[in-house]
Amino acid sequence: MKAAVITFPGSNCDRDLAVAFAHAGADVHRVWHKDTALPEGVDVVAVPGGFSFGDYLRCGAIAAQSPIGAAVRAHAARGGYVLGICNGFQVLTEMGLLPGALMRNAGLKFICKTVKLQVATSDSVFTSAYVRGQRVMIPVAHHDGNYTADADVLARLQGEDRIAFTYSANPNGSMGSIAGILSDNRRVLGMMPHPERAAEPAHGGADGAALFGAVMGALALA
Numbered sequence: 001m002k003a004a005v006i007t008f009p010g011s012n013c014d015r016d017l018a019v020a021f022a023h024a025g026a027d028v029h030r031v032w033h034k035d036t037a038l039p040e041g042v043d044v045v046a047v048p049g050g051f052s053f054g055d056y057l058r059c060g061a062i063a064a065q066s067p068i069g070a071a072v073r074a075h076a077a078r079g080g081y082v083l084g085i086c087n088g089f090q091v092l093t094e095m096g097l098l099p100g101a102l103m104r105n106a107g108l109k110f111i112c113k114t115v116k117l118q119v120a121t122s123d124s125v126f127t128s129a130y131v132r133g134q135r136v137m138i139p140v141a142h143h144d145g146n147y148t149a150d151a152d153v154l155a156r157l158q159g160e161d162r163i164a165f166t167y168s169a170n171p172n173g174s175m176g177s178i179a180g181i182l183s184d185n186r187r188v189l190g191m192m193p194h195p196e197r198a199a200e201p202a203h204g205g206a207d208g209a210a211l212f213g214a215v216m217g218a219l220a221l222a
């Protein structure tokens with residue numbers, strides 16, 4: 001299974017994300033935002049957390065216009081898998097690959113702590129190793145994690161079982177306590193919590209490792 005991890009100026013979770021995929025057994029390629037092509041035969045494109053372009057304009061707004069964007073959109077359009085974590089989730093909403101927006105946290109403070117999540121669906125390659133309703137401990141670190149969408153989008157996400165994770169105790173004001181969502185073909189996942197920061201016991205918890213293992217397992221068989 002081949003994974004590509006994109007780096008923007010200001011990304012700071014790109015290496016951790018590459019390590020998490022590598023530990024799961026993936027063949028990991030690093031891609032610079034000014035590149036215009038993804039590695040040949042890539043299965044999963046991963047957009048990491050951080051502060052791309054200093055979070056100027058809106059988090060993820062400038063990164064979404066990067067030269068690599070066209071290749072990421074084309075990958076998603078042909079049914080390729082895309083994972084966006086934290087700033088990566090923000091980038092994917094700015095690219096239009098996921099609906100809604102990540103607004104400033106309701107409390108206007110940067111939140112950096114490990115939170116309890118509920119797995120809202122196991123019906124995706126990313127969440128298939130979890131059981132629906134399972135509680136997992138995963139860190140968050142953001143100031144713009146307040147998921148917001150209009151009523152129609154929320155109803156569709158709920159009706160189509162596209163909410164991947166919810167917060168057990170909503171830390172940031174997200175509508176429906178949403179922590180992560182899936183695209184309509186279930187192959188693009190955006191989530192604010194950082195599974196790559198809970199991917200091995202030395203991190204203080206390894207609940208995120210199953211996400212990378214599940215992607216690896218599913219795509220290795222495909």
Ligand SMILES: NC(=O)CC[C@H](N)C(=O)O
Pocket residue numbers: 048049050051052055059085086087088141142143144145
């Ligand atoms: N850890 C991150 O990816 C930070 C995301 C984003 N820049 C925010 O603070 O909201």
